[in-house]
Amino acid sequence: MTESNADEFLVRMTQPGPQDLMAGGRRLRPGSRVRLKPHPGGDLLDASLAGRFAVIEWFDEDDAGCPKIAVTLDDDPGRDLGEARNPAHRFFFAPDEIEPVDADGATPRRVLVAGIGNVFFGDDGFGVAVAKRLAERKLPPALDATDFGIRGMDLAYALGRPYSAAILVDAVPLGKTPGSLYLIEPDDWSGGDTVPDGHHMDPRMVLRLARQLGPLPPRVLIIGCEPGRPANDEAMSMELSAPVAAAVEPAAAMVIEWAGRLLGAREAIQPR
Numbered sequence: 001m002t003e004s005n006a007d008e009f010l011v012r013m014t015q016p017g018p019q020d021l022m023a024g025g026r027r028l029r030p031g032s033r034v035r036l037k038p039h040p041g042g043d044l045l046d047a048s049l050a051g052r053f054a055v056i057e058w059f060d061e062d063d064a065g066c067p068k069i070a071v072t073l074d075d076d077p078g079r080d081l082g083e084a085r086n087p088a089h090r091f092f093f094a095p096d097e098i099e100p101v102d103a104d105g106a107t108p109r110r111v112l113v114a115g116i117g118n119v120f121f122g123d124d125g126f127g128v129a130v131a132k133r134l135a136e137r138k139l140p141p142a143l144d145a146t147d148f149g150i151r152g153m154d155l156a157y158a159l160g161r162p163y164s165a166a167i168l169v170d171a172v173p174l175g176k177t178p179g180s181l182y183l184i185e186p187d188d189w190s191g192g193d194t195v196p197d198g199h200h201m202d203p204r205m206v207l208r209l210a211r212q213l214g215p216l217p218p219r220v221l222i223i224g225c226e227p228g229r230p231a232n233d234e235a236m237s238m239e240l241s242a243p244v245a246a247a248v249e250p251a252a253a254m255v256i257e258w259a260g261r262l263l264g265a266r267e268a269i270q271p272r
Contacts, residue, residue, distance in 0.1 A: 021059050021067055023095040031110060031162030032056045034071065034098040049091065053101065057090060068092045074141040109164040111259045112217070113145040114155055116170045116203065122237040123227035123244045127169040133252040143259050152206045159210040165219040165262040167255055168203045171244070172224025179243030181251055184222040219262060223254055
């Protein structure tokens with residue numbers, strides 16, 4: 001490869017892909033749902049994907065400039081892994097290999113539920129415990145419940161995906177009775193640190209960082225629980241205190257209730 005060709009390749013690789021694309025007579029965007037219809041005569045993987053439903057993640061182009069559409073399957077068994085499933089669970093299709101299924105090609109509602117906290121600091125692991133409780137249930141494709149732990153950067157980038165809303169679940173000390181649950185809608189995005197902590201995750205810090213990286217979901221809620229013990233380096237424990245452990249199931253029910261409201265429909269979410 002000549003130096004000029006290498007420069008051209010680097011420029012092409014760093015250019016963002018298109019933000020929308022016409023297919024099936026409709027304008028599609030990241031988040032649009034489609035039905036897959038691979039070209040006949042493909043391999044066994046193509047045959048297994050034919051007729052399945054998927055969500056568009058992004059658009060790209062191959063070396064010849066032909067558009068490619070990256071999708072994830074509605075029934076992807078790795079969807080519970082959240083961002084950890086990238087990029088192995090992405091599939092690429094040409095525009096004529098997909099069929100729009102949204103009534104108007106608009107982006108459907110999707111809600112991100114993020115359980116956050118450090119499981120090594122007692123009650124700080126409350127959000128992780130709630131995410132694990134939700135993982136025991138059969139969630140609708142429009143609801144992505146993920147244990148982010150203390151991975152603040154991963155959560156910040158996830159908030160930039162085409163979600164219509166996000167629910168963050170965390171231990172929130174407000175001086176109330178341990179185990180008390182709160183519903184908080186943050187409205188202060190200014191000031192404060194935006195550097196992720198290697199041991200803890202501050203939801204407001206992550207939201208400020210995500211806002212610097214790009215647009216946030218239109219609606220962001222925090223479901224918080226009053227911890228019984230403060231999280232500090234001198235009180236390492238992987239056990240939740242009794243009142244906080246008792247709040248895990250009510251918090252999971254609270255997440256499901258608000259996710260249903262945010263999705264605009266009461267979708268059935270049953271234990272597996």
